[in-house]
Amino acid sequence: MAVPRVLPDSSRTGMKINFIDLKAQYKAYETEIDQAVKAVLHSGQFIGGPSLVTLENKLSEYTGAAHAVGCSSGTDALLLSLMALGIGPGDEVITSPFTFIATAGAISLSGARTVFVDIDEATYNIDTSQIENAINEHTKVIMPVSLYGRCADMEAINTIASSYNLPVIEDACQSFGAGYKGAKSCNLSTIGCTSFYPSKPLGCYGDGGAVFTSDDAIAPKIKMLLNHGQSKFHHCKRIGINGRLDAVQAAILNVKLCHFDDEVRVRQLIAERYDDLLNDIDVITPAKDPDHDCVYAQYSIRVKERKAVISRLNDAGVPYAIHYPVPLHLQEAFHSLGYQTGDFPVAETVSHEILSLPISRFLTTAQQDYVVNTIKG
Numbered sequence: 118m119a120v121p122r123v124l125p126d127s128s129r130t131g132m133k134i135n136f137i138d139l140k141a142q143y144k145a146y147e148t149e150i151d152q153a154v155k156a157v158l159h160s161g162q163f164i165g166g167p168s169l170v171t172l173e174n175k176l177s178e179y180t181g182a183a184h185a186v187g188c189s190s191g192t193d194a195l196l197l198s199l200m201a202l203g204i205g206p207g208d209e210v211i212t213s214p215f216t217f218i219a220t221a222g223a224i225s226l227s228g229a230r231t232v233f234v235d236i237d238e239a240t241y242n243i244d245t246s247q248i249e250n251a252i253n254e255h256t257k258v259i260m261p262v263s264l265y266g267r268c269a270d271m272e273a274i275n276t277i278a279s280s281y282n283l284p285v286i287e288d289a290c291q292s293f294g295a296g297y298k299g300a301k302s303c304n305l306s307t308i309g310c311t312s313f314y315p316s317k318p319l320g321c322y323g324d325g326g327a328v329f330t331s332d333d334a335i336a337p338k339i340k341m342l343l344n345h346g347q348s349k350f351h352h353c354k355r356i357g358i359n360g361r362l363d364a365v366q367a368a369i370l371n372v373k374l375c376h377f378d379d380e381v382r383v384r385q386l387i388a389e390r391y392d393d394l395l396n397d398i399d400v401i402t403p404a405k406d407p408d409h410d411c412v413y414a415q416y417s418i419r420v421k422e423r424k425a426v427i428s429r430l431n432d433a434g435v436p437y438a439i440h441y442p443v444p445l446h447l448q449e450a451f452h453s454l455g456y457q458t459g460d461f462p463v464a465e466t467v468s469h470e471i472l473s474l475p476i477s478r479f480l481t482t483a484q485q486d487y488v489v490n491t492i493k494g
């Protein structure tokens with residue numbers, strides 16, 4: 118098929134588009150960030166300290182969770198949560214096969230077995246109507262993922278979990294700031310875990326994450342486990358990990374958190390504009406629901422002719438991403454779980470059609486028009 122060619126000549130079109138514009142974001146907050154980082158450098162305290170205390174207080178206030186504990190990454194947040202709940206070999210954890218590898222990776226690292234449940238075709242989050250079929254006497258945790266910045270159906274999940282007396286860990290690595298029925302992501306279940314990886318809705322300048330809980334018994338366990346399981350210095354109660362958040366990252370996050378709600382509002386406007394601009398062609402835009410306030414970690418559409426669209430995007434120099442091309446049950450690393458093609462048909466279909474478009478607080482309307490016109494061809 119002949120595809121109309123647009124030269125990716127950014128000097129001529131002025132259309133150098135970044136998938137997520139972290140450079141523009143730094144420029145916008147440069148003075149504040151530089152000051153905050155310098156203050157840490159001059160303090161000589163690089164682990165813990167006032168920037169971390171401030172951040173944890175702000176995160177707790179922002180989400181409404183009684184406790185927020187900074188840690189080294191979203192993956193470690195998930196692993197620490199499983200460890201704090203005492204999950205290990207012989208246990209099963211239920212999650213979605215349509216997510217980033219780290220969700221099931223953390224379950225495997227804890228020693229437990231991952232049990233996948235297919236996703237809902239409209240929201241791409243775990244299909245709550247299929248969860249009960251997967252519960253057995255080994256099930257210890259339900260771990261839904263709030264994909265692309267939209268919360269999983271936490272109310273339905275919590276109802277199922279409480280009838281089986283199971284804790285729920287929300288993988289909120291993409292959904293910090295998202296709203297669900299008047300509450301905030303990370304504070305919707307027993308434990309919430311988020312990531313501050315640079316490209317996440319709230320990102321730092323390296324790796325980082327946080328664990329949220331309102332359970333007064335869990336929070337101190339997380340704090341102990343992320344510091345080698347030490348109950349006091351050089352006295353270790355359990356085997357833990359080095360899972361701390363750096364002071365420099367905490368300082369950067371303190372600055373970015375002040376601008377976060379503004380960023381989310383603009384991202385939502387950009388997402389709505391994509392919805393409008395794309396409504397006359399045969400693509401599926403993200404589901405809308407008044408109960409959900411999505412932070413659009415990704416703006417992902419479904420296109421039947423993905424190959425042709427990608428070829429046009431490549432030719433026009435428009436960045437895109439596929440979240441995710443291979444569902445986790447078909448990944449080599451999870452081969453031993455014994456799943457095969459056809460086990461989770463919705464996840465498999467969506468993985469062939471999904472396509473994430475550039476989105477950030479700093480995407481201009483001209484850039485967005487260029488993306489949409491390229492998709493339309």
Ligand SMILES: *Cc1c(COP(=O)(O)O)cnc(C)c1O
Pocket residue numbers: 189190191192193216217219220262288290291311312313314324325326
């Ligand atoms: C990014 C991500 C993680 C892992 O977070 P890191 O900070 O990169 O370790 C886990 N789950 C989901 C759904 C993610 O998007």
